[in-house]
Amino acid sequence: MVSPDQSPLQTTMAKPSFPPRNKHTSLLTDIFLFVGGSITALLLIWSFWSFFSPTQIQNFPSPSSFSQPNIKPQDNNDPPNPTFYDDPNLSYSIEKPIKNWDEKRRIWLSHHPSFATGVRERILVVTGSQPSACRNPIGDHLLLRFFKNKVDYCRIHGYDIFYNNALFHPKMTTFWAKLPVVRSAMIAHPESEWIWWVDSDAAFTDMEFKLPLDRYQNHNLIVHGWAHLVYDVKSWVSLNAGIFLIRNCQWSMDFINVWASMGPQTPDFDKWSEIQRSTLPDKLFPKSDDQSGLVYLLLKGKDTWANKIYLESEFYFEGYWEEIVGTLDNITAKYVEIERGVRGLRRRHAEIVSESYAEMREPYLKDAGNGKGSWRRPFITHFTGCQPCSGNHNQRYSAKSCWNGMHKVLNFADNQVLRSYGLKRCDLLDSSLTPLPFDSWAG
Ligand SMILES: *[C@@H]1O[C@H](CO)[C@@H](O)[C@H](O)[C@H]1NC(C)=O
Numbered sequence: 001m002v003s004p005d006q007s008p009l010q011t012t013m014a015k016p017s018f019p020p021r022n023k024h025t026s027l028l029t030d031i032f033l034f035v036g037g038s039i040t041a042l043l044l045i046w047s048f049w050s051f052f053s054p055t056q057i058q059n060f061p062s063p064s065s066f067s068q069p070n071i072k073p074q075d076n077n078d079p080p081n082p083t084f085y086d087d088p089n090l091s092y093s094i095e096k097p098i099k100n101w102d103e104k105r106r107i108w109l110s111h112h113p114s115f116a117t118g119v120r121e122r123i124l125v126v127t128g129s130q131p132s133a134c135r136n137p138i139g140d141h142l143l144l145r146f147f148k149n150k151v152d153y154c155r156i157h158g159y160d161i162f163y164n165n166a167l168f169h170p171k172m173t174t175f176w177a178k179l180p181v182v183r184s185a186m187i188a189h190p191e192s193e194w195i196w197w198v199d200s201d202a203a204f205t206d207m208e209f210k211l212p213l214d215r216y217q218n219h220n221l222i223v224h225g226w227a228h229l230v231y232d233v234k235s236w237v238s239l240n241a242g243i244f245l246i247r248n249c250q251w252s253m254d255f256i257n258v259w260a261s262m263g264p265q266t267p268d269f270d271k272w273s274e275i276q277r278s279t280l281p282d283k284l285f286p287k288s289d290d291q292s293g294l295v296y297l298l299l300k301g302k303d304t305w306a307n308k309i310y311l312e313s314e315f316y317f318e319g320y321w322e323e324i325v326g327t328l329d330n331i332t333a334k335y336v337e338i339e340r341g342v343r344g345l346r347r348r349h350a351e352i353v354s355e356s357y358a359e360m361r362e363p364y365l366k367d368a369g370n371g372k373g374s375w376r377r378p379f380i381t382h383f384t385g386c387q388p389c390s391g392n393h394n395q396r397y398s399a400k401s402c403w404n405g406m407h408k409v410l411n412f413a414d415n416q417v418l419r420s421y422g423l424k425r426c427d428l429l430d431s432s433l434t435p436l437p438f439d440s441w442a443g
């Protein structure tokens with residue numbers, strides 16, 4: 001069965017739509033009930049009902065670098081010195097490997113010294129959705145709100161963002177579509193050290209939190225995942241490929257080549273489907289998919305790939321919405337309590353200095369914990385299994401719980417933004433705004 005969303009013309013970038021999911025799910029439920037055990041229970045929750053995405057957190061990284069926002073310089077000059085852009089043989093196509101990328105990028109940066117400054121911390125967020133209108137009548141509105149959320153986060157932290165809604169490779173549809181986009185973004189943005197792919201159905205829900213880049217110094221790809229589930233369980237939901245941070249370097253060029261070689265554009269697609277199924281026992285989706293491909297490469301490419309891939313599990317690098325939505329009210333109450341006691345945090349300020357307020361808040365969050373059971377704002381909330389655009393939400397949830405969950409999460413994030421504009425929504429499910437009085441706590 002092929003769902004309309006998987007046709008080349010109507011593709012959801014973010015997530016596959018698996019019509020057989022319902023069937024598989026009941027089968028899976030039976031299997032898991034039979035097998036029992038906490039890991040399988042977790043897998044059940046993670047996998048089908050949330051095509052991607054678990055969560056389990058311990059200690060939070062103290063935000064290492066509240067660096068200045070707007071690290072992007074304002075120099076638009078392009079000197080005549082030749083760079084890789086002048087090489088007619090260099091191709092943007094994912095089917096034509098690029099060699100010596102580190103050197104090429106270094107030369108470009110040497111001719112653009114203002115971009116070389118601060119390059120290690122520069123991040124480009126890349127996201128996108130399908131080329132055509134959403135089938136879900138409120139789908140495009142939801143996607144707009146998800147995009148607004150990402151734009152807000154990027155503005156607050158001085159990151160650039162690229163939204164794409166075209167198929168960069170005609171055969172790389174659905175979840176494969178992001179790979180050519182990310183690769184092209186690396187070429188288009190030599191000034192960015194990192195490309196951060198964020199699925200369209202994920203929202204930043206802690207607008208203050210920043211990725212702990214220091215921790216990733218020796219790694220080139222960061223995903224939310226769990227080593228024991230990768231290596232011991234060999235589960236295709238041991239990590240989530242819907243959100244990842246990838247370094248703009250030759251390693252990543254090579255990795256994307258290998259990763260993409262399991263995709264539908266290659267004659268080996270069926271072979272890879274077979275290999276993935278036989279390597280990952282819990283993979284029920286028959287075709288080769290990017291997430292299984294990533295797990296496979298971790299398992300089989302220990303020295304080549306795995307040693308440069310960081311499985312982040314200490315905070316909500318992305319978190320499963322169903323686990324998060326119900327906690328937002330209590331989290332809000334905790335933040336209100338802090339602000340009641342700390343006048344500095346209630347001070348009105350320009351949006352552009354928001355990062356320093358995050359730093360001021362941090363000491364009051366040291367007991368908040370992270371992830372499940374924590375009262376820290378979850379960093380990213382991911383609506384796996386809901387599919388805002390197609391509307392093909394997983395049958396385990398009602399449409400209402402998906403769409404209400406999204407409104408609630410997006411409003412929770414938006415309240416953090418609106419504060420700089422003197423407004424808030426008192427009720428996360430009600431769009432009406434209330435002015436924020438002087439010296440008041442926003443929550
Ligand atoms: C491009 O490739 C062709 C054929 O491989 C080669 O002859 C030519 O020198 C290359 N051009 C550049 C600028 O590297």
Ligand SMILES: *[C@@H]1O[C@H](CO)[C@@H](O)[C@H](O)[C@H]1NC(C)=O
Binds near residue numbers: 326327330
């Ligand atoms: C929210 O806090 C109340 C009061 O402390 C508690 O009873 C309730 O279980 C909490 N709800 C959630 C979802 O954690």
